[in-house]
Amino acid sequence: MSKKLWSASALLADGWANNVEIEIDESGYIVNIASGIPYQQGERHSVLIPGIGNVHSHAHQRAMSGLGERAGVLADGSQDSFWTWRKVMYHYLERIQPEHLHSIASQLYLEMLKHGYTCVGEFQYLHHDVDGSFYDNRAEMSLQCLQAARDVGLGFTALPVLYRYGGFGDAEPLDGQKRFLNDADGFVEIVTQLQKTCENDGNSSVGIAPHSLRAINQNLLSEVINQLGVESLAAIHVHVSEQTREVDDCLAWSGKRPVEWLFEHFNVNQQWCLIHATHLNNAETSAMANSGCVAGLCPTTEANLGDGFFNVIDYFRQQGNWAVGSDSHISIDPVEELRWLEYGQRLLTRNRNVLVSEQQRNTGRNLLNGAWQGAALACGRKIGRIEIGYRADFVALDDSHPRLYGRKQDDLLDSWIFSGNENLVKDVYVGGKRVIQNGCHANEASISNKYRQTLDQLAE
Numbered sequence: 157m158s159k160k161l162w163s164a165s166a167l168l169a170d171g172w173a174n175n176v177e178i179e180i181d182e183s184g185y186i187v188n189i190a191s192g193i194p195y196q197q198g199e200r201h202s203v204l205i206p207g208i209g210n211v212h213s214h215a216h217q218r219a220m221s222g223l224g225e226r227a228g229v230l231a232d233g234s235q236d237s238f239w240t241w242r243k244v245m246y247h248y249l250e251r252i253q254p255e256h257l258h259s260i261a262s263q264l265y266l267e268m269l270k271h272g273y274t275c276v277g278e279f280q281y282l283h284h285d286v287d288g289s290f291y292d293n294r295a296e297m298s299l300q301c302l303q304a305a306r307d308v309g310l311g312f313t314a315l316p317v318l319y320r321y322g323g324f325g326d327a328e329p330l331d332g333q334k335r336f337l338n339d340a341d342g343f344v345e346i347v348t349q350l351q352k353t354c355e356n357d358g359n360s361s362v363g364i365a366p367h368s369l370r371a372i373n374q375n376l377l378s379e380v381i382n383q384l385g386v387e388s389l390a391a392i393h394v395h396v397s398e399q400t401r402e403v404d405d406c407l408a409w410s411g412k413r414p415v416e417w418l419f420e421h422f423n424v425n426q427q428w429c430l431i432h433a434t435h436l437n438n439a440e441t442s443a444m445a446n447s448g449c450v451a452g453l454c455p456t457t458e459a460n461l462g463d464g465f466f467n468v469i470d471y472f473r474q475q476g477n478w479a480v481g482s483d484s485h486i487s488i489d490p491v492e493e494l495r496w497l498e499y500g501q502r503l504l505t506r507n508r509n510v511l512v513s514e515q516q517r518n519t520g521r522n523l524l525n526g527a528w529q530g531a532a533l534a535c536g537r538k539i540g541r542i543e544i545g546y547r548a549d550f551v552a553l554d555d556s557h558p559r560l561y562g563r564k565q566d567d568l569l570d571s572w573i574f575s576g577n578e579n580l581v582k583d584v585y586v587g588g589k590r591v592i593q594n595g596c597h598a599n600e601a602s603i604s605n606k607y608r609q610t611l612d613q614l615a616e
């Protein structure tokens with residue numbers, strides 16, 4: 157049975173419309189849209205916009221978010237700004253088991269839904285047991301994340317991570333990396349398991365994530381892509397050029413900068429999502445923009461880690477695709493990612509309304525347009541538009557809230573992105589199912605209780 161919902165105002169693919177009735181089929185796709193229809197029955201909203209895709213997540217890091225903020229001092233007296241972060245990370249890496257990951261991911265995905273993310277790209281590298289031995293099901297850890305997404309009702313793009321080496325030039329991995337490692341056959345097994353589990357599920361897709369150029373080599377990634385068949389992959393995500401040291405190491409190893417190397421050795425196109433890509437020269441910026449690949453930007457994490465600024469003004473000028481991710485989960489809110497993407501540029505250029513375009517002069521709306529479009533590419537899914545044939549993934553904003561009251565259409569979106577810190581997301585739909593109602597999820601209390609127990613266990 158199909159269902160219908162109605163909204164006084166909705167942002168459709170061709171613009172804002174009033175009194176909109178949307179019909180959704182049983183499998184969660186939009187099958188009809190009509191505007192100018194008086195409300196008759198069913199679920200009723202005031203302002204409906206597409207749900208936002210979160211293209212970069214490491215779910216397990218949610219357990220440690222906020223614990224890396226104390227600087228240490230090394231033996232030689234110099235500052236080690238990554239000191240607590242590394243210590244905390246290894247503490248958790250030595251403890252997290254499948255049931256813990258399910259619990260952490262459930263809490264995280266619930267928080268994503270509540271803030272208007274309707275889909276996550278889960279860049280999952282914690283594959284094996286603590287000593288590096290395989291779980292009975294080699295895809296166990298990624299399947300736990302998928303199950304958590306299904307349990308809370310979040311759209312999901314599985315991005316199991318291909319990780320084999322400890323540095324450029326096939327350096328041997330370190331002891332602390334043994335949970336991450338796979339050869340080509342073992343990795344293909346993980347992807348195949350996930351593909352089987354996601355078959356016929358409109359809410360999920362499966363891609364791959366070579367961790368970084370440090371962790372793979374050309375032959376390994378080529379072999380994996382050939383074995384799986386490039387057309388079977390929803391997307392290919394890779395961390396690239398996040399910090400200047402990576403650029404220097406890549407230059408020393410190959411004579412090329414990371415993005416340069418990637419474009420010379422692989423056919424980088426719309427199927428690819430380059431995470432961070434913080435340190436680009438002009439040629440690399442143009443290569444990315446022209447290829448149609450997506451820049452996976454994570455402004456709050458990049459700020460938290462002190463990475464630097466993505467070359468966003470030039471990239472926008474060349475109409476490059478991009479999307480946002482919450483990465484380390486120090487913030488789980490698309491508002492903060494988009495706001496800081498713009499604010500970083502205002503501070504750098506001493507201008508206002510920097511990230512607008514010829515067609516779209518409202519900054520908040522322009523940023524949302526980019527994030528919607530880029531996430532659809534980076535997740536390989538029919539999301540990010542309220543249009544027939546797309547997933548019924550929506551966010552209903554609370555326009556009676558004092559922060560939004562009296563605001564309409566693009567001004568309302570600008571106010572959402574740039575005004576205040578309350579969560580103004582009221583209802584959220586994924587695949588036609590209402591998963592957040594009046595700001596709440598049906599299983600919120602039990603998920604959060606379980607999460608607290610998990611943290612207690614991991615603290616031991």
Ligand SMILES: [Zn+2]
Nearest residue numbers: 212214395483
């Ligand atoms: Zn990452």
